[in-house]
Amino acid sequence: MRDPQQDLDDLTAAGLRRELRTLSGPQRPQIQLGDEALLNFSSNDYLGLANEEALKITFQKAVAKHGVGAGSSRLISGTMTAHMILEETIATLKNAPAALTFSSGYAAATGSIPAIVGKDDYIILDKLCHASLIDGSRLSGATMRVFPHNDLQKLSDHLHWADRKKTPDSRVLVITESVFSMDGDLAPLREICGLTQRHGALLLVDEAHAFGIIGPRGRGLAAQLGMEQQIDFQMGTFSKAVGLTGGYLCAGRAWIDLLLNRARSFIYSTAPAPALAETITASLNLIAGERGDDLRSKLRENINILDPQANSAIIPVVIGANEAALAASQKLRENGFLVPAIRYPTVPRGTARLRITLSAPHREEDITALQDQLVLLKRNIDS
Numbered sequence: 001m002r003d004p005q006q007d008l009d010d011l012t013a014a015g016l017r018r019e020l021r022t023l024s025g026p027q028r029p030q031i032q033l034g035d036e037a038l039l040n041f042s043s044n045d046y047l048g049l050a051n052e053e054a055l056k057i058t059f060q061k062a063v064a065k066h067g068v069g070a071g072s073s074r075l076i077s078g079t080m081t082a083h084m085i086l087e088e089t090i091a092t093l094k095n096a097p098a099a100l101t102f103s104s105g106y107a108a109a110t111g112s113i114p115a116i117v118g119k120d121d122y123i124i125l126d127k128l129c130h131a132s133l134i135d136g137s138r139l140s141g142a143t144m145r146v147f148p149h150n151d152l153q154k155l156s157d158h159l160h161w162a163d164r165k166k167t168p169d170s171r172v173l174v175i176t177e178s179v180f181s182m183d184g185d186l187a188p189l190r191e192i193c194g195l196t197q198r199h200g201a202l203l204l205v206d207e208a209h210a211f212g213i214i215g216p217r218g219r220g221l222a223a224q225l226g227m228e229q230q231i232d233f234q235m236g237t238f239s240k241a242v243g244l245t246g247g248y249l250c251a252g253r254a255w256i257d258l259l260l261n262r263a264r265s266f267i268y269s270t271a272p273a274p275a276l277a278e279t280i281t282a283s284l285n286l287i288a289g290e291r292g293d294d295l296r297s298k299l300r301e302n303i304n305i306l307d308p309q310a311n312s313a314i315i316p317v318v319i320g321a322n323e324a325a326l327a328a329s330q331k332l333r334e335n336g337f338l339v340p341a342i343r344y345p346t347v348p349r350g351t352a353r354l355r356i357t358l359s360a361p362h363r364e365e366d367i368t369a370l371q372d373q374l375v376l377l378k379r380n381i382d383s
């Protein structure tokens, strides 16, 4: 039997070894890592809500009201008013008939996809889809095809392929994100939706990095394009701009009823704490209100400092080799900036990168300081 140390040594040799970093205070732009004080450009807390005063108070009050745990899975006795209000709130914001919430976005994907499709069905997904969508697809047992990132011609070819293979009962499910997690670019949703409709296929869009940030009242890219009602499954997370933790899937009533009968990550897992559900609802209301608008315009100002062309708060600096990306990340850290190196399998081989994420509470001087560092880095890479 192989020793686990051997696997670890292999990872280290390939520049793929990962380790935990422990923060000694809350998630925010200025963080403390051991004895290092760093400026944090690595978080998905895009609006700074993980540490929002009003939400901290809501959470405390909710704990006093509901206790700290749900004590049971949702289908036994773990469903409380707070969960139902949260599901109504997210469905309304997404302009969808119904919603189901999960303990995380990962659980939403791995539970939902195998509940929607099975071995007689077909899944067609974008090459850069998040691991949770890939894992959910694999778990489903459906036949899978991947299309190159945002390649509509290849998507169309795969839809024709599925048309030839499918039986009258088969489902064909197309999966994409709206803002891609490691590139920050957008999917051509209108065109993708047109194609799926022409072929009678279902469409699932994961708005993990768009919700809270893009669209009217932060309701996402589908809302911005007025396309919510044409998207069969609107998925997302409460763990990024919403500032807490959890996942959701919005769909028609029958789909949601089917999901709560079939999604194993929903059925065989204890319900999230009701206080958490209540605080997520408060965060959603904040995001959809004036405070949300203020935070979004502050975020946009911050993005414009670094890259006025950027479509999202994610700004990748693709470097290529794992070692070079790690060295760049290390160099930034020595100078006081936490910018993670993202490597395979999170991104394709040969595209290791720095992934910079901006947030509303970042200060202008911190962003310009990072910019200066990036200029120096690029000069070193080029020379």
Ligand SMILES: *Cc1c(COP(=O)(O)O)cnc(C)c1O
Pocket (backbone or CB within 6 Å): 104, 105, 106, 107, 109, 130, 132, 133, 177, 181, 206, 208, 209, 237, 238, 239, 245, 246, 247
């Ligand atoms: C982060 C992420 C998820 C997982 O959400 P969690 O709530 O963190 O589990 C799913 N999809 C995409 C695209 C993500 O970026």
